[in-house]
Every structure is written in structure tokens, then in C-alpha cells.
Amino acid sequence: xxxxxxxxxxxxxxxxxxxxxxxxxxxxxxxxxxxxxxxxxxxxxxxxxxxxxxxxxxxxxxxxxxxxxxxxxxxxxxxxxxxxxxxxxxxxxxxxxxxxxxxxxxxxxxxxxxxxxxxxxxxxxxxxxxxxxxxxxxxxxxxxxxxxxxxxxxxxxxxxxxxxxxxxxxxxxxxxxxxxxxxxxxxxxxxxxxxxxxxxxxxxxxxxxxxxxxxxxxxxxxxxxxxxxxxxxxxxxxxxxxxxxxxxxxxxxxxxxxxxxxxxxxxxxxxxxxxxxxxxxxxxxxxxxxxxxxxxxxxxxxxxxxxxxxxxxxxxxxxxxxxxxxxxxxxxxxxxxxxxxxxxxxxxx
Numbered sequence: 001x002x003x004x005x006x007x008x009x010x011x012x013x014x015x016x017x018x019x020x021x022x023x024x025x026x027x028x029x030x031x032x033x034x035x036x037x038x039x040x041x042x043x044x045x046x047x048x049x050x051x052x053x054x055x056x057x058x059x060x061x062x063x064x065x066x067x068x069x070x071x072x073x074x075x076x077x078x079x080x081x082x083x084x085x086x087x088x089x090x091x092x093x094x095x096x097x098x099x100x101x102x103x104x105x106x107x108x109x110x111x112x113x114x115x116x117x118x119x120x121x122x123x124x125x126x127x128x129x130x131x132x133x134x135x136x137x138x139x140x141x142x143x144x145x146x147x148x149x150x151x152x153x154x155x156x157x158x159x160x161x162x163x164x165x166x167x168x169x170x171x172x173x174x175x176x177x178x179x180x181x182x183x184x185x186x187x188x189x190x191x192x193x194x195x196x197x198x199x200x201x202x203x204x205x206x207x208x209x210x211x212x213x214x215x216x217x218x219x220x221x222x223x224x225x226x227x228x229x230x231x232x233x234x235x236x237x238x239x240x241x242x243x244x245x246x247x248x249x250x251x252x253x254x255x256x257x258x259x260x261x262x263x264x265x266x267x268x269x270x271x272x273x274x275x276x277x278x279x280x281x282x283x284x285x286x287x288x289x290x291x292x293x294x295x296x297x298x299x300x301x302x303x304x305x306x307x308x309x310x311x312x313x314x315x316x317x318x319x320x321x322x323x324x325x326x327x328x329x330x331x332x333x334x335x336x337x338x339x340x341x342x343x344x345x346x347x348x349x
Contacts, residue, residue: 045076046270051093052103053086053171053257054213055233056133059290060103064278067286073273085211086171093118093262100265101274103132103257105171105212107322108330110258123260132259132278133232133292136310137179140219140227140234140246147225151249152183155201155226162205163224165215167330167337168348172212174330176228177337179253181329182314186251199340201228208346219244230255231307235291251312256295 050060061081068074082089082097086105093099094116102119104110110130113119124130141149147160155162167173180201184194202208209215212229219227220242227234227244234246259278261271277283284294288303300307319325329337332348341348 045078046267047078047080047100048265048267048271048274049080049082049098049100050103051082051089051097051099051101053089053105053109054083054211055105055172055230056103056257056290056292057081057083057213058236059133059232059287059292063286063290064283067282068274068277071277073277074270077267077270077274083213085165085169085214087169088210098266099262100267100271101259101261103259105255105257106174107256107258107316108326109171110260111323113260113262118262118264119260120263124258126279128279128295130258130260131256131295132275133257133287134295135230135232135255135257135291135293136248136313137176137228137252137255138231138234138246138248140229140237140244142225143243143245145245145247149226150247151251152180152197152201153187155180155204155228156197160204160225161223162201162226162228163207163209163215163219164201164205164228165212166208166210166341166347168341168346169210170212170215172215172230173208174326175230175253175255177329178316178319178325179228179249182253182319183249183251183312185319186312186314195336195340198337199344202340202344202346216242230291231293232291235306239291248308248310249312250310251314252310254310254313254315256316257292 052060065079069077086109090104090109090112093102093113110119110123114121114123139149141147147158164176165173167177177198180198181194184197206224207218209218212233215227215229216233216237231248237244259275261268261275265271281296281299284296284299288294288299293307294300294303316322316325329335331338
């Protein structure tokens with residue numbers, strides 16, 4: 001099974017941190033043929049270059065892609081995949097990396113491709129508004145939770161070493177930052193107090209990795225007391241035997257991950273069929289199997305035991321949406337969080 005071996009080597013490289021910025025590992029995943037299933041259509045082969053942020057690698061390679069290939073629509077379709085930090089992946093596509101289907105950590109990376117005519121303007125016109133998966137920001141801790149960490153406030157008041165990726169490169173890091181910021185606003189703190197909380201967390205962060213996946217590996221190697229990250233990453237890490245526990249703060253942010261077919265897709269029909277499959281109940285169920293909260297309410301309810309309700313859940317829309325937030329907090333020159341990173345001597349790229 002040559003292609004399976006390629007997949008295993010690719011995942012091993014990513015798990016060991018070999019996957020650098022905008023890693024492009026090309027995989028020829030053989031078509032399996034298959035029975036009738038969700039996704040419809042008639043398969044006629046084709047190929048899809050998939051470019052995505054780092055965390056859903058296994059969900060795609062071990063779950064969604066082979067399941068899609070078992071449908072009529074996906075029969076004979078081959079894939080190449082590239083995974084890395086969301087911002088780096090977006091820049092790679094803008095620089096010419098082949099991409100038929102893109103999946104990013106957050107909306108600004110998608111909007112940048114829209115601005116560059118690489119993704120159609122109506123990418124978010126469907127019932128899920130272009131979102132293909134969701135999650136929440138959680139806190140992963142050592143077994144037994146020795147530091148007794150349950151909230152973002154605990155990161156501020158306790159003497160703990162924090163691991164989180166760099167918001168200058170990682171979309172996941174931006175979600176983490178807005179979770180910290182938003183938890184303070186939800187508690188009635190001022191905007192300045194919320195920014196001070198962000199600065200405190202960054203000052204206690206010992207490693208600002210390029211991507212969320214790299215931060216998970218740093219934490220798994222034994223560094224840090226707490227890892228800020230996606231719920232799905234924590235669930236998947238536990239399933240893989242990584243020795244950690246995770247807690248969902250009562251006040252945290254809903255993560256929404258966009259996906260789209262590109263304007264210059266070499267096989268737009270195959271790429272569109274793959275997107276359609278992802279949004280079926282079967283596709284969303286596969287995402288749930290890998291720790292993502294389904295964007296389809298009925299599938300989310302079917303997995304309610306796995307994804308507890310968060311009493312103080314808020315969204316990026318509560319702060320004006322990503323177009324506003326990205327400029328205000330993460331602009332390369334004037335962003336408030338960028339300035340915090342600059343003041344603390346953190347890398348800005």
C-alpha cells in the first residue's frame with residue numbers, strides 16, 4: 001500500500017515538527033471505488049490539491065478524503081495535501097502554490113484570497129456561511145490538573161508556564177487571543193484591562209510556535225503547564241495517547257473554520273463535490289469523530305455527549321467580526337496585539 005505508507009510518513013513528519021512553514025506534502029491517494037453514499041453525483045476521476053491549516057490534517061487524510069472516495073462523486077478522485085500555519089498557507093497560495101480547495105483557521109485568510117481573486121466573492125453564500133467545521137478554545141493541562149486551572153483568569157493569577165502559537169503566523173493563536181480578550185470583556189472588564197490580560201498571557205508564554213499543531217507537539221514533549229488551543233486538538237491528542245487533560249472554560253469563544261473552492265481550480269467539479277460532501281451529515285459526522293463540533297445542528301445534537309454546551313460561549317461577531325478584529329488587533333503595523341508582541345520582543349513573522 002504505497003499511498004498509505006506515504007500518508008504515514010507525512011503524518012510522522014508533521015508530528016515530529018518537521019513540517020515547516022507552508023509544508024506541501026503531495027500524496028497520491030488511490031481511488032477506492034465504492035458504494036452509494038451521501039454526496040451523490042457520478043464519479044469520473046479527477047484530482048484535488050487541498051491546502052489547509054495544520055490541525056485538521058488527520059481529519060482530512062484519515063477520515064474525509066477516503067470516505068469521499070468511497071462515494072460515487074469521489075470515486076477515482078486523487079488528492080494532494082498541504083498543511084501548515086493558516087497565515088503561511090494563505091500566503092503560499094497567493095504566491096502560486098496550487099490549490100483547488102482551501103481550508104483556513106479563520107476568515108481573514110479566506111478574505112485575502114477573495115481580494116486576490118483566488119476565491120469567489122460568494123464563497124460564504126451557503127447555509128453555513130462558508131464555515132465547514134467549528135470548535136471552542138480550551139485549556140490542556142497535565143494529568144490530574146496539578147495547577148488547578150479552570151479558566152483564563154487562572155492563567156493571569158497563577159504562576160504557570162503557558163504554550164500557545166504565535167498570532168503573527170497562526171490563525172489558531174488569534175482565536176486563542178480573542179478567547180482571552182473576550183472572557184475579560186464578558187466578565188465586565190474594560191478593553192484596556194482585557195488587553196492587559198492578553199499581554200500577561202503572552203509574557204508567560206515560553207514558546208510561540210508557528211502553528212497550533214507545533215504548539216501541541218511542544219506541550220506533548222513536556223514543556224509548559226498549560227496549552228491554549230482547539231478543543232478538537234485536545235480530543236485528538238487524548239485519542240492518540242498523549243498524556244493530557246483538557247478543560248473548557250465557562251467563558252470562551254466559538255471557533256469557525258472556513259473552506260472554499262478556488263477560482264482557478266483545475267477540476268472545479270471534483271472540488272465542489274468534495275465541499276458538498278463535507279457538508280453532508282456523513283461528512284460532518286466524520287469531523288465530529290475527529291473532535292470538531294459539526295456546523296449542522298442535527299449532527300451536533302447527535303454528538304451532544306461529546307460536545308458539552310458552554311454557558312458563556314461568545315463569537316467573533318460579538319466584537320464586530322473578523323474584518324474589524326483583524327485590523328484592530330492583528331494589523332502588521334498598528335494592531336493592538338501586534339504592539340504587545342513588539343513590546344515583548346516576540347517574533348512578528
